[in-house]
Amino acid sequence: MRDRKRRYGxxxxxxxxxxxxxxxxxxxxxxxxxxxxxxxxIVPSRIxxxxxxxxRSLTLAIKRARMVALMPFTVID
Amino acid sequence: MTLSxxxxxxxxxxxxxxxxVILKPDSTKENIQVLTKRLLEMVDKNSxxxxxxxxxxxxxxxxxxxxxxxxxxxxxxxxxxxxxxPEVERLLRMIEKVVRYQTILVDENVDPxxxxxxxxxxxxxAISEIHTAVYNEETDENSEKNSDDDNDFEDEEEADFEEDExxx
Numbered sequence: 497m498r499d500r501k502r503r504y505g506x507x508x509x510x511x512x513x514x515x516x517x518x519x520x521x522x523x524x525x526x527x528x529x530x531x532x533x534x535x536x537x538i539v540p541s542r543i544x545x546x547x548x549x550x551x552r553s554l555t556l557a558i559k560r561a562r563m564v565a566l567m568p569f570t571v572i573d
Numbered sequence: 574m575t576l577s578x579x580x581x582x583x584x585x586x587x588x589x590x591x592x593x594v595i596l597k598p599d600s601t602k603e604n605i606q607v608l609t610k611r612l613l614e615m616v617d618k619n620s621x622x623x624x625x626x627x628x629x630x631x632x633x634x635x636x637x638x639x640x641x642x643x644x645x646x647x648x649x650x651x652x653x654x655x656x657x658x659p660e661v662e663r664l665l666r667m668i669e670k671v672v673r674y675q676t677i678l679v680d681e682n683v684d685p686x687x688x689x690x691x692x693x694x695x696x697x698x699a700i701s702e703i704h705t706a707v708y709n710e711e712t713d714e715n716s717e718k719n720s721d722d723d724n725d726f727e728d729e730e731e732a733d734f735e736e737d738e739x740x741x
Contacts, residue, residue, distance in 0.1 A: 522677075523593075523648075564593045564675050565634035565644065 508545025512554075520553045522560035525567045532558065536571045579655060586682040587621070590651045590658060594665060595673040598631055598643040604670050605647065605701045612649070613692070615664050621653025622685065623692050630704035639672040645703060650679075652688055 512518055518527060531539050531546075531554055538558055541551040561567040582588070596604065609626065616623050629646035638644060651657065658676050665674045 560675070560677065562635070564595065564646075564673060565636055565638055568635040 510545060510547040510550055512550040513547055520550065520557045522557040522564075522566070525561050528554070528558050528561055528567060532567070534571065536568045581681065583682045585684070587652050587654060587685045588678060589624070589680040589683045589688070590653070591677045591679050592649040592651055592661065593675045594647040594649070594671055595634075595638065596645040596647065596670045597639065597672055598641055598645060600645055600670045600703075602701045602703065605645070605703070606697070608647070608668055608670070609697060609700065611664060611668075612661065615661055616651060616653060616657065619653055619657040619660055621651055621657045622688070622690050623649060624652055624688055625650040625691055626696060626700050628700040628702065628704070641672075644672060647700070652683060652685060 512520065520527070522528070531544055533539060538555055541548065544551075546554060558567060562569050594608070596608075605628070613623055625648075627648040629648060631643055631645050634642055634644050651661070662674065662676065665671045
């Protein structure tokens, strides 16, 4: 079982650690949108590969952007 | 008022805040002028400073607020002690055209002399002009770029679920 699990996927790298120039800012929802699902949910770091530090600031930024209606809470078809 | 009001703050330092105000889409130029004037007075009274004002124009909201899908965004950068914020927010609640506001602490322990005051008459004139959504086009472009990443996540998510099933 363990062996099979290891075969899955390559190692994910935190996008914000890889590129230090990207600033996580709630006023710039275009970056944040890449880390939400089509439904508007925040993508967990286990899937996006973000490190804990950047995931924390990312969720905070997304929640702030939601409050000022720059990003949706939910997307209903 | 050089006294520091909180144990967190260094003596002689102030805090920098970001304030976003959303107005009803039918707000006029005068509404904005009145709002900024009253806000400037309020900040002045509390010995704070307005560092910058921006008008982001009439933009589409991500969801409906006050039965409207559009809103006019105003962005302020303030410098002052923490007592300033409840006063400003009380003022905003009293103005009918304001549908939403959000204040965010950007920086603590800022030396007030290090941040120049950039607001003048010309700027106040400029921000009361209401433009219609220049920003939205920009974000659309970027979201297309990011859509590939999105798909990546979805695939991997499915892979994870498959694993879980196998375990059982």
